[in-house]
Amino acid sequence: METRHLEYVLSIAKWKNMTKAAEELYVSQSSLSQYISKLEQELGTPLFVRAYNQLVLTEAGKMYVRAASEVVSIKKNLYQNIHALLGKSHISLGITSQLGLKMLTTVIPKIKAQYPQVIIEITEGNASTITKLIQEENIDCAVMAVMGTENFSPSDVTILGEETLLLAIPKNHDFAKKYTGDSVSWNAIFEDLKDANFLLSKKGSSIRTIIDYVFTAHDFQPNTMFQTNSILTTRAMVGMGIGVTFIGKSCVSDEDKIKYYRLNPHAVRQIAFVQRKNWVLHDPEQTLKNSIKNYFYQKTIQSLIRGDEEYSEGTDSYGFGVKK
Known part of the structure; x- marks a missing residue:
């Protein structure tokens, strides 16, 4: 399923800049500009207008981006489903903290032993970077240190601990x-x-x-x-x-x-597991999610047994969306 040209428009809409979009897409700026001009001629209306040195979506552009996003998402889920049938899932996981990296050394070997053909791609970044990747559905899920979960749908977030x-x-x-x-x-x-x-x-x-x-x-x-x-x-x-x-x-x-x-x-x-909207969980994906949740559950139990302060009640704290 060819969606390359749809991704051209999505990239320009994301960066609001032709040069940055071309760099991300690994195409020349002139080729990208020519394609957009041809597409706008075909549609009979501009998709972008220049304002304050940025390329801003027109109403027609916004409509195009919404439809293009849906098509790209459908393709991603379709390919994921086909790969699942073949036992060749590809899972992209974002990590924001050292705590998450420690988790990987325990969880990933177990997943690979159970599903040897599954590829797990790790992306490291700060909270704002990983949040954007999740929102744009460029990664499937993430283990994040966060100050709040208002940037995500409640159904896509699982709080793992503090x-x-x-x-x-x-x-x-x-x-x-x-x-x-x-x-x-x-x-x-x-x-x-x-x-x-x-x-x-x-x-x-x-x-x-x-x-x-x-x-x-x-x-x-x-x-x-x-x-x-x-x-x-x-x-x-x-x-x-x-x-x-x-x-x-x-x-x-x-x-x-x-x-x-x-x-x-x-x-x-807070430490949270966040997944992108429309993420389809087959056996490998669900096993990974459950393994991550179990890892942090065990950490919580161990902390309660030790009496660590971060799990005690009734203490004043500086934090966002956490116990007071």
């Missing part, structure tokens, strides 16, 4: 010598770390969203030295004494070099 965020600081830092317990207040951070080098995740990540929310609420301006979504890099830099950061509890390591603090009020993020 994760506490921690302050990570070099063990030889004056702050660690002053605060010897395992928890610290935000006010202590604002007072005693106002001159510290903060190593923050990039905007769009779940951790950065929480931290920006708290800092803005308290009118705190951090000395941001470095921004990256690489947990390994950030953690290594903290261990070397270069700066301080905030990190998910699942990413705790190098405790001989790094002091970790629970925050008061504590900060939490």
